[in-house]
Amino acid sequence: MLARTSLRTARAFSAAKGGATKNAARNASSQSSSESAASALKNNGLLASSTVFALGSVSWYYYQFGRPTQAMTPAEEGLHAVQYPWEHEKLYKTFDHQALRRGFQIYREVCASCHSLQRLPFRKFVGSFMTVDEAKAMAEEGEYDTDPNDEGEIEKRPGKLSDYMQAPYKNDEAARAANNGALPPDLSLIVKARHGGCNYVFSLLTGYPEEPPAGAVVQSGLNFNPYFPGTGIGMARVLYDGLVEYEDGTPATTSQMAKDVVEFLNWAAEPEMDDRKKMGWKVMAVTSVMFLGSVWLKRYKWATIKTRKLQYNAPVAPAKQPGSTFRR
């Protein structure tokens, strides 16, 4: 674009001086040949320099604004988690609801002592991996504030299905104080909130080495985990083989527990996934039938037009009349 504009300017420029390329060629006989050679050289020079200028400005722009910017070095970003073949991430698969039940057990028995899950009400569990009675019984274990009564007093009542899960600490400050200054984040949306999602959380939970590698600097109070940005994490390894006993008899290995809790956390962040996929398939089925119908309808409506034959009948020449000048 820039090159073309410059070329146009160059042409106009030389035209003004009476030496436009075309004219130069056409008038070659009437002009001295050294003059036209000089003007061609000038034009080529302008073309070359404007091209160099255009390419230069594009590369300068790319250098300034085009390259991705990284605030941290790759080491500070942490090791990139590998892609695991998650069943529930496939287009035609739902969550494994037995895994959700196991994952929730892990959350309750292991993570819940530090991490909250405050965006989930107990009613969400019903029909997903718990019966109404189980969910009610669990909700009633918690104590919640009542609305103020006539005297303005707030009393305590057992939890209901519509209540949300309670946090282990009263506030963030209490959580930090109990964890060496590190705040255990709420896990409701953690799978959505971290780059790598399920892969990252799984790698984080299973990625604690027995000992930090030689040369790694680990601050006191932190634990080495290559997947955590900066590699020093406030959370120690929490999952060990045989830590819990699954009610369905699944062997509770570290990776099994990590997989189950990650699938559960994915459900927590995206409880509508099963319905969304089912709806997606229905939409695809209905729209593809409708698409075929519309193709048929279009062909039906256009059939008369598409199969119409246009024929040209030349006018019949009038019979020759006596005295007419018409000749064939």
Ligand code: HEC
């Ligand atoms: C003893 C308390 C404790 C337990 C138990 C615990 N965590 Fe943590 N967790 C922490 C703390 C503290 C942090 C913050 C670490 C930091 O910022 O350095 C954290 C951070 C995390 C993070 C966020 C990492 C990031 O990228 O910011 C995830 C995910 C996580 N924990 C998952 C879990 C899961 C899943 C469990 C249960 C299997 C669990 N944690 C059990 C204390 C705990």
